[in-house]
Amino acid sequence: MEPLALAIQKVAGSNLGTVCYIGAGSGSWLDDIAVLKPTKLLAYEASEELFSALKNKCKKYDFVELHNQWVLPKGVGECEVTTYQNPRYNSLVPKENSFSHAKSNLDYSVQHVSGIPLEQAIDAQNIDASKNNVLILDIDAELEELAAEANDNLRVFSSIFIVSKKKFSGSHYLLGNSADFIECPQVISQDVIPFTMLIRNNEKLNEAKTLEDTQQKLNKKLQEVETELASAKEALKTYQSKNEELVQQKDKAVDALSQKDKELTSKNDALSELNITLTHAQGDLEEQKKWHSTHKERAEKYLAELEKSKSTAQKAQQLESDLNAQIKVNTELKDELSTLKNQLDAAIESTKLNNNALETITEQFKHMQQDALADLKSKLHWKIDKGLNNAVKQVESFIGVQRFLEKGEISMEFHGWPISSDIALYLLGQIKERDYDLIIEFGSGTSTQLFAKAMEFKALQEPKSEKTSSTKVANKVESGANSSVVTFEHNKKYFEKTQKLLKQKELLSMVKLVHAPLIDIESNGESFLYYDCETELNSIASKFAKHSAKMLVLVDGPPGSTGPLARLPALNKLLNVLGHHQLDIVLDDSNRAEEKTIIAKWKETLEARFVPFEEEEIPCEKGAYVLRLNP
Missing domain, CATH: 3.40.50 (Rossmann fold)
Incomplete structure (x- = not known):
């Protein structure tokens, strides 16, 4: 509200x-x-x-x-x-x-x-x-x-x-x-x-009204006095009647004071209840401090594990040294090729070959030299990428082994096709800070398991961190508390793979995983292949029809191979059905040129429809862009 x-x-x-x-x-x-x-x-x-x-x-x-x-x-x-x-x-x-x-x-x-x-x-x-x-x-x-x-x-x-x-x-x-x-x-x-x-x-207004009432009473009293002067007998009767009225007014005043005393007593009782509520809130705050202290210790332990992985970083440095040596060899090779060219020039001069033959041989030699340098550059880039990817993989594997030895669980992988670990950490922070009612995800994967675990942990922490209001409880009942994440996946293979992973991690109850094949749609006069998600989005809108909800939306699909600007229709789909809710839309891979075009078109649509929004660029490995609607 x-x-x-x-x-x-x-x-x-x-x-x-x-x-x-x-x-x-x-x-x-x-x-x-x-x-x-x-x-x-x-x-x-x-x-x-x-x-x-x-x-x-x-x-x-x-x-x-x-x-x-x-x-x-x-x-x-x-x-x-x-x-x-x-x-x-x-x-x-x-x-x-x-x-x-x-x-x-x-x-x-x-x-x-x-x-x-x-x-x-x-x-x-x-x-x-x-x-x-x-x-x-x-x-x-x-x-x-x-x-x-x-x-x-x-x-x-x-x-x-x-x-x-x-x-x-x-x-x-x-x-x-x-x-x-x-x-x-x-x-x-x-x-x-x-x-x-x-x-x-009201005090000033009541005073003015009281003065008007008093003036009217005085005028009435003056008329009564004039009437009393006309007849002593009538004056006596009027006096007796007035005396009875005063007694009644006194009784009413006593009753009013008694009622006022009861109201003051009721307010004091309410103040006592507020003090008790404040005491409970202070106790909850202490619980929050303990929770933060525990997670601080875990973070320090994680940093210690990163220190252990420095040896892997040293291996990467050794790889860089080997690459420098390879570059030196390439320089020597270039010198040898230059010497060979000089010898060839001398031989051509000595044999007095014709100019056409000389130009042909020289051109062929240049092409050979360029091809050799291009091939060597490609191999160097491949070797560097392979070494760095292997180093990151070794760090993730080392942390995964440590987690398995401590808790018997295998960690999620964040390098390669899944969302990177830096954007994953950012999303976890947003979930904890902004208290979302629902998470919507276009494209399943590592993020699906991550969201389900985060929402499960948040649900377990709520009774300790705050007294859940009756309104919030009613909202969760209406929206389906066991489905805090709704994920759309068009690929049947990845749909079954994600479903199996959630079942293994006992997180299937937290996610409504929807198989949504790609269908032909029209958006802003253009044709796209996009998720068949209209029915489920309307279902979400009906569940939150009675109140404004706060939702996190991750746009990580469909893949770019399905067509140009493949993720552009996501905004219109959300605006048409959930446009009056507070939506935090996260676009992954925003460093790519195609995603930058999508961001520009989104902003044009919001400005044309007078929808208030805020935007934020998240610095990370692949780039991420956050668009907050109705903030």
Whole structure:
């Protein structure tokens, strides 16, 4: 759940009334707000393009009311606005007065528009002020300091959230001077989307109401005194009646104080429960420290094993020395060939061969020399590659033997066709840090076993590291807790090989291994051979339909031999079915030219569809690229 929705949940609780969202955009926040079950959700968005996306997203919610219009300050019905090529930057601020660097290079135009003043938009909804109503302002922060007249209509809202990186100055161009509200510290971490939270100053409002009630009572009392002067008998009866009313008011006041005392006692009990929860959390933290200490010892042991493998590195150095000696021999051979050429030149001169014969022999000699040098260079590269690959293989084999002697298990191989050990270590770190709900893999192999083991270990550690929330437990039940990894494999041979390996390692229950033959598909007007994965992706989408999930996706197939840009369709497949979830897509072998072309086309697709994303290059043996959608 997004930080803004969490803050609303903490402030409003279960009695959430109307939520009014001004600057709703394309509705990326909608699912999180909908989980809070408001009585009504009012969404205002002026951009027709963003409003269309918002409208499509709201079809499944019957409590949402949409408005495609500008919301303006109090008493303002029309004004000039600045519109940009990217509608997210549309603003009431002229471009020349904007301090935003993001807008400096964007095409724009100035338009005269009509809108609805904020007080009219509020009055038209007849909002029930007795409920916890929320106003969200997600608009241009550059106008916050342009104060306007105080807006009394805002009293129907119990809290106001201003989404802005700027510190709140006490006034806002839409809200006016917010005397009826007080700024409240954020109830969640501030290292996420920044916003200011204003809480209705009920104490001040109650004081004003009390003064009005008192004035009415005094006026009534004056009329009663005038009536008492007219008739002493009637005054006595009025006095007795008033005395009875005062006794009743006293009884009510005593009851109210008693009720207030009970509420304070209840709050103290809740505070005690929070202290107990904090104590438990501290205990869990100690468990975490012990876990880190244990794994630190294992890492130190692994480093010691690497020290033992230095002898293998020394062998590689000896191999380099042998290669240098071979190069020296090649130089001597070149000198001998040069001497032979000189002798041949002398013989040709002495025998006075004709020029055509001389040129023919010289050309043949050059070709022989080039062929000899090319052959020698090829052999040297082959010998170097073979030596280095053998050295890496010896290190992996030594570690595998050590693991077998200690635990009776044979280690996975990471050199050659499988994913390299450096990218494997990076992926393990991401799984531990980002707490994924599911891992999707295009192409099976060593990574499949690695993911299954990591998710199994994570599942075993969860009861010790944190108290699993009821929501997270429900999510795992819906998505299938025993299938934390979904892998697509088109090659029947490798499918059976991976299945056998998972069964041997007792990890088959953690993986849904899908045989997905390559079929002809169309993507962005081009033809490809790609996995038959549509049915399984729709199944995943249905399992996570009720909440936003966090997923890791490894794109390591199909192989390039199946056609140019073979892995390009992966992004469209994911966007069409799982586009509203948080996806961390990892593309292996990103150092290759073809993969770099795929990355460029992916970014063009995301920008055209207004999908927010972050990217990261991972330095490793074969290269890896990370694309985070909806971060």
